[in-house]
Amino acid sequence: MRLSKIVALLDEIAPPELAYDSDRDRVGLVLDRGNNVNKVAVALDVTDYVLEEAAREEADLLVTHHTPIYNPIHKISKSLSDSLKIALENEISIYAMHTNYDRVDGGVNDVLASVLELQDVEKLDPGCIGSVDRISTPEFARFVAQRLDVSVRWIGNRDIENVMVIGGSGLNGEFVEIAIDGGADVLVSGELRHDAIRKAQNLALIDATHYATEIPAMRALCGRLPVDSVFIDHVPDVRVVDRSHDLTPDLEEEIWHA
Numbered sequence: 001m002r003l004s005k006i007v008a009l010l011d012e013i014a015p016p017e018l019a020y021d022s023d024r025d026r027v028g029l030v031l032d033r034g035n036n037v038n039k040v041a042v043a044l045d046v047t048d049y050v051l052e053e054a055a056r057e058e059a060d061l062l063v064t065h066h067t068p069i070y071n072p073i074h075k076i077s078k079s080l081s082d083s084l085k086i087a088l089e090n091e092i093s094i095y096a097m098h099t100n101y102d103r104v105d106g107g108v109n110d111v112l113a114s115v116l117e118l119q120d121v122e123k124l125d126p127g128c129i130g131s132v133d134r135i136s137t138p139e140f141a142r143f144v145a146q147r148l149d150v151s152v153r154w155i156g157n158r159d160i161e162n163v164m165v166i167g168g169s170g171l172n173g174e175f176v177e178i179a180i181d182g183g184a185d186v187l188v189s190g191e192l193r194h195d196a197i198r199k200a201q202n203l204a205l206i207d208a209t210h211y212a213t214e215i216p217a218m219r220a221l222c223g224r225l226p227v228d229s230v231f232i233d234h235v236p237d238v239r240v241v242d243r244s245h246d247l248t249p250d251l252e253e254e255i256w257h258a
Helices: 003-013 021-026 048-056 078-089 099-103 108-115 137-148 173-181 194-199 210-222 249-257
Strands: 028-031 039-043 061-064 093-096 119-124 127-136 153-155 159-165 186-189 204-207 228-231
Touching: 003 028, 003 061, 003 093, 028 078, 039 048, 039 210, 048 061, 048 078, 099 108, 108 119, 108 127, 108 159, 108 210, 127 137, 127 173, 137 153, 137 159, 137 186, 137 204, 137 210, 173 186, 173 194, 210 228
Parallel strands: 039 061, 039 228, 061 093, 159 186, 186 204
Antiparallel strands: 028 093, 119 127, 127 159, 153 204
16 A cells, blocks of 8 residues: 555544644654555554564554654754664654544544443543443542553542543643533543642542553554554553662662663
8 A cells, every 4th residue: 555545544534633733743644755555563652662663563654643753853863863763774654643643533532431431421622521330439440450451540539430531641730620620520541740639629530651541542543554553562661669668789770770
């Protein structure tokens, strides 16, 4: 399939015009090699590991949620040039779908709502809200952890029926207010901020990480593409030390290298 044809399909799946105004220049074909596409790799981020795996899989196109170039640049750093070198040497084009894929029907937030088995889902910019059978916050936090296969942090202790989800970094004060106004009992997203905690009032918050709340939709994207596709998982290597544990020399060295 010609690159232009699959780009048109990706634009149809997540129309670029749905991206936030500040994001419009960051979505779409980021690196155009003008090549034929026999295999597509899908990932959340353009990391060297992802690019190397895409090359190993002999992918002709890498589709990611986050663009490798977030802000306009006038100079190319060594780290960016190293990443681009992998792509160029292996003839891998790169396409990014970010906030347009968050907002579109069947996109990041819809898939997250489905994975968490929400019912009667409605869209709220910037996320979705739906219902579950009444459940306590600790029980629902455990359910989220199991469904997303990730350790979660949570705050609040109330019965939950109405759930708002936002893929990515939605645990901030602004989105907390939207969740409260929308009638949510809990907000599930990533990157828990202090202002979110202070503004939460009676709203429970579950931090299921930026990565884990967005990868379900990227995995699902593979099944929507008309060519051979593979998902490349590159989970951030975040480590946690409990404050009650004494540090052994081995653990101290592990933390130092984390």
